Amino acid sequence: xxxxxxxxxxxxxxxxxxxxxxxxxxxxxxxxxxxxxxxxxxxxxxxxxxxxxxxxxxxxxxxxxxxxxxxxxxxxxxxxxxxxxxxxxxxxxxxxxxxxxxxxxxxxxxxxxxxxxxxxxxxxxxxxxxxxxxxxxxxxxxxxxxxxxxxxxxxxxxxxxxxxxxxxxxxxxxxxxxxxxxxxxxxxxxxxxxxxxxxxxxxxxxxxxxxxxxxxxxxxxxxxxxxxxxxxxx
Numbered sequence: 001x002x003x004x005x006x007x008x009x010x011x012x013x014x015x016x017x018x019x020x021x022x023x024x025x026x027x028x029x030x031x032x033x034x035x036x037x038x039x040x041x042x043x044x045x046x047x048x049x050x051x052x053x054x055x056x057x058x059x060x061x062x063x064x065x066x067x068x069x070x071x072x073x074x075x076x077x078x079x080x081x082x083x084x085x086x087x088x089x090x091x092x093x094x095x096x097x098x099x100x101x102x103x104x105x106x107x108x109x110x111x112x113x114x115x116x117x118x119x120x121x122x123x124x125x126x127x128x129x130x131x132x133x134x135x136x137x138x139x140x141x142x143x144x145x146x147x148x149x150x151x152x153x154x155x156x157x158x159x160x161x162x163x164x165x166x167x168x169x170x171x172x173x174x175x176x177x178x179x180x181x182x183x184x185x186x187x188x189x190x191x192x193x194x195x196x197x198x199x200x201x202x203x204x205x206x207x208x209x210x211x212x213x214x215x216x217x218x219x220x221x222x223x224x225x226x227x228x229x230x231x232x233x234x
Contacts (some may be wrong), residue, residue: 002214016057023196024073026204031065037215038062045102045222053102054222060098061211068204082135089131096150097124102218103153105169106225107163109148112156123149143186150178163226164217173199174213181206 040059045051068091072083104120119214127145130137153160153171160168177215184190185203192198 017055018195019072020194020196020198021200022201024071026071026201026208027065028069030064030208031069034058034065034211041219041222043213044219046225048104050102050222050225053105054109054218056101057098057215057218060091060094061215064088065209066097066163066212067091073202078198085176086132086135089135090128092146093124093127093131093149096146097121099214099218100153102222103160103167106158106221108159108226116152116156119226120152122147123152139186143182146182147179150175153157164221166218166223169219170217174217177206177210177213181210 005074035058038054038061041054041058042051045054067087071081071088076084100116100120104116107113107118127142127149131142131143159170160171181203184199184206188199190199190202192202
């Protein structure tokens with residue numbers, strides 16, 4: 001049975017890369033941290049809606065770090081690597097939408113929160129389909145899509161600042177870290193120690209730091225939601 005051209009191209013690309021020794025370890029170490037942090041966030045969240053929103057954030061973060069560690073750490077066969085690469089890139093879209101979920105549910109008025117949720121989850125779905133069916137798209141193109149979706153909250157910047165300044169500052173810092181890492185990934189530079197710790201590892205460090213900023217932001221708004229959460233004590 002003939003292979004699809006996209007699969008063949010992905011397989012050639014998968015075998016062409018020589019991994020730095022640090023590849024995958026950063027996200028492997030973050031995976032259990034994301035699980036523990038997610039459990040803490042859900043436990044402390046005020047009310048049922050807050051807990052569900054935080055659970056979605058936890059699930060998407062655990063998926064991203066877990067699959068990324070699995071994909072980057074081991075030497076897979078061409079077919080398996082092509083599949084894991086698609087999941088890895090799809091998880092970036094999921095994490096963006098998952099991160100916005102507690103913020104949209106708990107920090108914005110219901111109408112605006114719903115608009116933001118529909119926007120980011122629709123964008124994530126479109127982005128996932130894009131990456132699954134065009135895995136070898138130009139790097140600049142899919143990085144631009146990640147950044148466009150990731151900065152969707154600027155449309156409600158004033159509302160979010162009024163909701164919780166510290167939360168929004170952390171969201172912005174995390175966004176800048178994600179952006180810096182994405183630019184490094186897109187340009188493949190700086191690439192300090194190609195055989196050990198290269199541009200991709202810098203990207204992974206930025207994702208971890210950004211995740212921690214956004215986790216803290218979600219904790220702040222989950223502890224003290226602007227919009228009353230269902231099931232929260234009166």
